[in-house]
Amino acid sequence: xxxxxxxxxxxxxxxxxxxxxxxxxxxxxxxxxxxxxxxxxxxxxxxxxxxxxxxxxxxxxxxxxxxxxxxxxxxxxxxxxxxxxxxxxxxxxxxxxxxxxxxxxxxxxxxxxxxxxxxxxxxxxxxxxxxxxxxxxxxxxxxx
Amino acid sequence: xxxxxxxxxxxxxxxxxxxxxxxxxxxxxxxxxxxxxxxxxxxxxxxxxxxxxxxxxxxxxxxxxxxxxxxxxxxxxxxxxxxxxxxxxxxxxxxxxxxxxxxxxxxxxxxxxxxxxxxxxxxxxxxxxxxxxxxxxxxxxxxx
DNA sequence: TATCTTTGTTTGATATATCAAGTACTATGA
DNA sequence: TCATAGTACTTGATATATCAAACAAAGATA
Numbered sequence: 001x002x003x004x005x006x007x008x009x010x011x012x013x014x015x016x017x018x019x020x021x022x023x024x025x026x027x028x029x030x031x032x033x034x035x036x037x038x039x040x041x042x043x044x045x046x047x048x049x050x051x052x053x054x055x056x057x058x059x060x061x062x063x064x065x066x067x068x069x070x071x072x073x074x075x076x077x078x079x080x081x082x083x084x085x086x087x088x089x090x091x092x093x094x095x096x097x098x099x100x101x102x103x104x105x106x107x108x109x110x111x112x113x114x115x116x117x118x119x120x121x122x123x124x125x126x127x128x129x130x131x132x133x134x135x136x137x138x139x140x141x142x143x144x
Numbered sequence: 145x146x147x148x149x150x151x152x153x154x155x156x157x158x159x160x161x162x163x164x165x166x167x168x169x170x171x172x173x174x175x176x177x178x179x180x181x182x183x184x185x186x187x188x189x190x191x192x193x194x195x196x197x198x199x200x201x202x203x204x205x206x207x208x209x210x211x212x213x214x215x216x217x218x219x220x221x222x223x224x225x226x227x228x229x230x231x232x233x234x235x236x237x238x239x240x241x242x243x244x245x246x247x248x249x250x251x252x253x254x255x256x257x258x259x260x261x262x263x264x265x266x267x268x269x270x271x272x273x274x275x276x277x278x279x280x281x282x283x284x285x286x287x288x
Numbered sequence: 289t290a291t292c293t294t295t296g297t298t299t300g301a302t303a304t305a306t307c308a309a310g311t312a313c314t315a316t317g318a
Numbered sequence: 319t320c321a322t323a324g325t326a327c328t329t330g331a332t333a334t335a336t337c338a339a340a341c342a343a344a345g346a347t348a
Contacts, residue, residue, distance in 0.1 A: 007260035142164035
């Protein structure tokens with residue numbers, strides 16, 4: 001039977017966990033910046049930490065390039081980002097954080113860190129290492 | 145720093161694993177039934193195993209009721225399901241699997257089981273128990 | 289019975305996921 | 319230098335995620 005099948009429940013525990021965490025993140029984030037999504041907040045943080053192209057960001061956080069293109073477009077529309085064309089390579093976009101983006105970021109960073117802490121409360125670093133190892137095994141198995 | 149932060153990597157290992165698994169599932173499923181999605185295949189399987197309302201299915205697999213409504217509508221459009229109104233409660237829909245749905249199901253069940261086996265290869269049942277426990281902890285932490 | 293609340297489902301709006309196709313620019317080899 | 323291939327990104331189409339609002343039927347209550 002399906003519903004009590006351990007293989008079934010693993011994947012739905014994964015889905016459940018990630019959905020619960022995303023919901024927590026959204027709730028906390030919208031208390032400080034109402035018009036930003038969880039993904040957009042993360043992208044903002046990544047661009048702030050390193051100069052990255054859209055493609056590089058997409059690869060980092062496992063997003064499709066098409067999705068990344070639309071996420072960036074919305075962030076520009078909402079005035080969190082600016083886009084310029086790279087002078088050395090006309091295909092590449094340089095992403096810059098606006099004033100509004102910077103101010104949002106200042107408020108977001110502590111919230112994001114707190115969310116992770118909240119979600120991982122009670123898990124030791126060995127447990128987390130283990131969790132990551134098992135998840136990576138599932139990823140590798142799935143890529144064959 | 146963010147990218148090497150263990151808290152960061154945990155959540156992205158989770159996303160990576162679930163995305164890799166979904167991609168594997170889709171690839172295998174589309175070899176037998178090209179016009180069905182991973183979610184739709186799962187819904188078909190659940191309806192086959194138990195008589196469930198849309199709301200119950202949604203709760204089981206952590207879907208929003210709105211999403212479930214649309215998934216069901218598409219499955220009806222593609223002739224995998226039929227919907228009738230419950231005679232005892234005019235709000236409730238009774239979902240029935242069509243001939244096409246039944247025939248699809250026969251081909252899908254072994255594929256779905258094989259996908260899970262593939263993805264979990266090399267993980268012992270103790271490890272899986274542990275994995276589930278940690279994921280459930282993250283879920284509970286996130287729900288506060 | 290008339291009103292109010294709850295329940296099961298749907299619809300609209302916006303964001304993201306995925307595939308396929310398209311655009312623009314760059315690099316490479318004949 | 320010209321044709322071809324590759325790279326970075328965009329766009330269209332369809333599916334799903336999420337919130338808010340709507341709707342119809344059922345149940346509860348005055």
